[in-house]
Amino acid sequence: MKRTVVPMGPQHPVLPEPLVLDLVLEDEKVVDAIPTIGYVHRGLEALVERVEYTEFGYVVERICGICSFMHGMGYAVAMEKIMAVEVPERASWLRLIWAEMSRIHSHLLWLGLGADAFGFENLFMHCWRTREAVLDIFEKTTGGRIIFSVNKIGGVRRDMADTELAAIVDTLQQLGAGFAETARIFETDPSIRHRLAGVGVLSREDAHAVDAVGPMARASGIRLDTRLTGTHLYDRLEFEPVLETAGDCLARVVVRVREIGQSIDLIRQAVERMPKAEGAPIEVKVRGLPTGETFERLEQPRGEVIYYIKANGTKYLERFRARTPTFANIPAMIRLVKGCDLADVPNIIMTIDPCISCTER
Amino acid sequence: MANPFSLPMVGRSLRNLVSRPATRRYPGEARPHFAGTRGTIEFDVDTCVFCGLCVRRCPTVALACSREDRSFAIEQLRCIACGVCVDLCNKDSLHMSMETPRVQIHAGAAPGDPRPGHQEWHQAQPAAGGPPGPGDPAGGVAAAAT
């Protein structure tokens, strides 16, 4: 059978970020896929040589616009571990709340893009309209819609008043109630089911074999979530990861839809359980230069992110590495693309929630 | 063929047809900004003591100051609106405003120029008949130099 090679990317209407897949087709079936990335490689890790560690947090949060807060938080937390700094509890709670809101906004963004990928533009608009409420909360509390610049080594730069937190919980609960209709559409609409059910099935064994992380793994039934380790105050919250067993694209959509509701609930729990000490310190003064190294893990919306920082006692770090979840999920994507129909390729690429700017830094 | 009235989106779509748009007709209608939104840096040269603390701590080296000349510059193109300078200043000379930044490229900038931004110099009244500051003051904010 004759084979055709169709290059997809780097600019393609469906791709949120530049990625090239050279698809080898036999008729309409994809037989092989060769990936190429590198279009947004900015060499940010080399900037440790010229940006001091106090300011490197601003570089780190600009690795990606969607996962921006978690990158900043991961850097701050890892540096605090190296410098043995104990942040005030209120700062940790505020970081948790912003992190969960970051998860909500990222999942809403992805649901919109995923809907656009399978042609449902109306739903895309709805998801993004819902997301505006979250971005407004970010702007009110941190000053920026996408890049917050609110993390620093030793704590956070802005506080949220208890009244403000209560208002945020109300807004998010209204958002959740309003979003329930859209969620129902994602889960039950026959046209979506027709496009996504049974497509790109990643069985549990396959997910183990390719070391998938995040919603990719959770949709295949693997109970994998960095929040279960209980760090960063997650041990104070009641939390059970959302699992699905089907392992197809629809299951991954359903996992992300349910995680939105779960994050809203986590924020409500956090606001209830955090100490009502307004005026409590939100940062500590950090002195001295960092020495040592550490690995730090967080649960970003796309999965587990690992930060490795090595400091050698000068004001420039020796090494900074962010292994983002998309980096770990790309082998899963390549595994899924082989053997599918050409029309399913956009859905499968979108289903890993690709954040190529995070992958390439 | 699915029954079109059981499709969950139909109700939503019909409601959308009769409700008002979710988007604003920008720039005709602008959304009011929130109190804490980070925007442009505005500088008040009269209160500045030219200590240089903000210059040292700016992550993108967007600020420059000269104590002898009593002048201070902001390169808006480099500014990332992080607000560190605003937080640090002991004299409250810097503050965030929601004005659209007056970002300008300086006349000699070529492609690949690492610093194409125009530096907006602010000149304080010289203490006792001192020399005027370097650079060309940009529109609106510079105090007069004698």
Next chain:
Amino acid sequence: MDGATFLARVAEYRADGWRLAIINTTSILPAEGMEHGAFDISWSFARDGALEHLREQVLPGEEVPSISASFGAAFLYENEMRELFGVNVTGMALDLKGQLYKTATIVPFAPSAIRARLDAMAKKA
């Protein structure tokens, strides 16, 4: 440790249900006794809440075997190691032949390249 022992340890991790978390490389700058510097490579495996590492210090040119036999997803990390650092990784499952990032500078994070950049910066200061 030698290649065979290393691969055996990696296979043990796989058999016990560990997941490959990250393969990280750090360049060690050229110094006394190491004219071309070295690489500090760490293979990290995760299971439940635990994170364990296998650390090796490798000289430039020394062969590092690929762990793709046990962990198929390792090819991305290994391609990156080879392309950005210049670590001599052999036997990768999917070899992108230096076309992963397509950087303008070849091996931008190799010890000699980092030393050159730091010297240039010090000279300018």
